[in-house]
Amino acid sequence: MTINELQDEIIEEFELFEDDWEGKYEYIIDLGKKLAPLAEEFKTDENIIKGCQSVVWLNARFENGLVIFEGDSQAIIVKGLVNMLLKVLSNHSPTEILNADLYFIEKIGLTSHLAQTRSNGLASMVKQMKTYALAYQSLEK
Amino acid sequence: MKLDINKIRHDFPILEQSINGKKLVYFDNAATTQKPSVVIEALKNYYEGYNANIHRGIHHLAEKATAAFEATRKTVKSFLNANSIEEIIFTYGTTDSINLVAGTYGRKFINAGDEIIISTLEHHSNIVPWQMLCEEKGCILKIIPINDEGEIILEEYEKLLSPKTKFVSVVHVSNALGTINPIKTIIDKAHAVGAKVLIDGAQASSHLDIDVQALDVDFYALSAHKLFGPTGMGVLYGKKELLEAMPPYRGGGEMIKEVTFEKTTYADLPYKFEAGTPNIADVVAFKFALDYIQNIGKTNIAAYENELLAYATEKLESIEGLTVIGKAKEKVSVISFVLEGIHPQDIGIILDQQGIAVRTGHHCTQPLMQRLGIPGTARASFSVYNTFEEIDALVAGILKVKKLLS
Numbered sequence: 435m436t437i438n439e440l441q442d443e444i445i446e447e448f449e450l451f452e453d454d455w456e457g458k459y460e461y462i463i464d465l466g467k468k469l470a471p472l473a474e475e476f477k478t479d480e481n482i483i484k485g486c487q488s489v490v491w492l493n494a495r496f497e498n499g500l501v502i503f504e505g506d507s508q509a510i511i512v513k514g515l516v517n518m519l520l521k522v523l524s525n526h527s528p529t530e531i532l533n534a535d536l537y538f539i540e541k542i543g544l545t546s547h548l549a550q551t552r553s554n555g556l557a558s559m560v561k562q563m564k565t566y567a568l569a570y571q572s573l574e575k
Numbered sequence: 576m577k578l579d580i581n582k583i584r585h586d587f588p589i590l591e592q593s594i595n596g597k598k599l600v601y602f603d604n605a606a607t608t609q610k611p612s613v614v615i616e617a618l619k620n621y622y623e624g625y626n627a628n629i630h631r632g633i634h635h636l637a638e639k640a641t642a643a644f645e646a647t648r649k650t651v652k653s654f655l656n657a658n659s660i661e662e663i664i665f666t667y668g669t670t671d672s673i674n675l676v677a678g679t680y681g682r683k684f685i686n687a688g689d690e691i692i693i694s695t696l697e698h699h700s701n702i703v704p705w706q707m708l709c710e711e712k713g714c715i716l717k718i719i720p721i722n723d724e725g726e727i728i729l730e731e732y733e734k735l736l737s738p739k740t741k742f743v744s745v746v747h748v749s750n751a752l753g754t755i756n757p758i759k760t761i762i763d764k765a766h767a768v769g770a771k772v773l774i775d776g777a778q779a780s781s782h783l784d785i786d787v788q789a790l791d792v793d794f795y796a797l798s799a800h801k802l803f804g805p806t807g808m809g810v811l812y813g814k815k816e817l818l819e820a821m822p823p824y825r826g827g828g829e830m831i832k833e834v835t836f837e838k839t840t841y842a843d844l845p846y847k848f849e850a851g852t853p854n855i856a857d858v859v860a861f862k863f864a865l866d867y868i869q870n871i872g873k874t875n876i877a878a879y880e881n882e883l884l885a886y887a888t889e890k891l892e893s894i895e896g897l898t899v900i901g902k903a904k905e906k907v908s909v910i911s912f913v914l915e916g917i918h919p920q921d922i923g924i925i926l927d928q929q930g931i932a933v934r935t936g937h938h939c940t941q942p943l944m945q946r947l948g949i950p951g952t953a954r955a956s957f958s959v960y961n962t963f964e965e966i967d968a969l970v971a972g973i974l975k976v977k978k979l980l981s
């Protein structure tokens with residue numbers, strides 16, 4: 435699936451929770467619980483995303499032309515959000531990732547539900563993912 | 576006196592709103608307090624009626640603005656029971672006040688090998704300016720330890736004091752835990768070895784009576800925005816003889832007597848420390864905040880806040896898996912807590928969904944969190960406009976957090 439198809443899939447799932455914040459957060463918490471923990475060896479200082487209230491780790495590798503992301507967080511809701519970002523951006527080519535316009539966060543009403551400080555955390559995560567994509571893209575050339 | 580809390584709530588327009596369809600419960604008063612209509616009106620009246628630059632113009636508006644600006648200084652003087660208005664310096668806030676002292680008194684009078692004492696409870700704004708000074712001058716920072724209740728250990732403080740101690744800078748009330756420090760003892764003991772003392776009153780000034788003369792404190796810092804006043808405005812109280820001995824902080828207009836290219840002489844106190852056009856509107860409005868507090872009465876406010884604290888402590892402690900962090904015998908209405916197995920950020924997000932505003936994280940006290948061995952806490956801090964029903968809503972909110980997250 436393309437990045438946009440994956441985003442649309444998430445948006446569709448969240449439409450169920452229109453006016454039901456509890457359902458929405460239960461779903462995110464569930465995504466957090468389902469995300470496999472990042473192996474301890476990757477929970478390094480270099481892999482910590484700055485700007486988050488809880489510690490968030492992001493690890494990346496490049497395989498067969500695709501960028502594979504893995505992540506984790508101490509806070510379960512953040513971990514659920516990390517899981518969503520991984521679903522959307524992991525396993526794509528560097529070019530696709532660099533060109534991605536992430537509209538789903540706003541569409542599912544999370545920018546307004548998460549205070550600035552927290553969504554800044556998400557924003558730093560996306561930025562870091564694009565930085566990896568850029569680095570891998572230059573490897574390809 | 577029994578306060579009419581409903582009437583007080585009506586003085587704060589912001590409280591009458593819903594967040595996510597639920598009545599706003601504002602429990603982040605230690606970060607900043609809300610503003611009563613009198614303060615908001617004062618800002619509006621200033622800009623609509625007598626905005627002008629002060630101390631310079633001779634026209635009507637300038638005189639009116641200058642008078643209002645200086646009226647605040649008089650009110651602050653009596654609020655702190657200072658000896659004279661020359662001892663009241665307007666700054667941008669507590670952080671700015673502490674930096675002023677570190678940057679002038681510190682730079683001039685503290686030298687290599689001298690020691691500065693702070694405590695484990697300090698806010699970053701009472702740590703970093705001293706670290707910067709120590710890096711520049713080669714002085715040494717010593718830290719008073721705390722016990723598990725979150726109280727300063729006085730015997731350890733005494734052990735740190737010596738003739739090398741030149742300065743002691745300690746928080747009056749901890750923003751993270753609510754602990755009230757025994758500052759009179761801390762000040763007296765510092766003076767006994769010849770050290771000067773700054774007290775960070777950012778939190779204390781809204782809860783406790785402050786009498787700088789009775790305390791015999793050398794410097795006292797506070798922020799208007801934690802006292803129902805505007806942001807970007809604060810106070811540094813300093814003893815006159817110390818302020819006179821200190822070099823100016825920033826150079827510019829307003830702080831000079833005479834400028835030639837060869838030499839500049841500085842203005843008298845307090846203007847020596849107020850370079851440039853100050854934050855006139857916010858200074859003017861701050862008087863209305865202080866008058867507002869005075870009208871309700873600080874003792875009445877403190878008595879009511881203590882009732883809220885006692886009620887909240889009892890209710891929160893009865894929640895299974897909840898631990899209150901900071902159990903000092905002397906506390907203001909701040910309650911920090913953690914929930915077993917749940918990250919504070921998750922607590923904050925779920926409470927926010929229910930319209931309840933608390934603060935989560937390290938509260939700008941990372942060394943304190945390291946000492947307590949936790950990444951952070953959730954903190955509810957109460958002001959005079961909060962109610963027992965709101966605490967019940969917090970309890971229900973926390974139960975919901977537990978239901979969703981365990």
Ligand SMILES: Cc1ncc(COP(=O)(O)O)c(C=O)c1O
Nearest residue numbers: 668669670698700750775777798
């Ligand atoms: C104890 C303490 N000191 C200093 C500060 C800094 O105050 P300001 O940010 O207004 O300068 C705060 C604010 O949170 C505080 O709680």
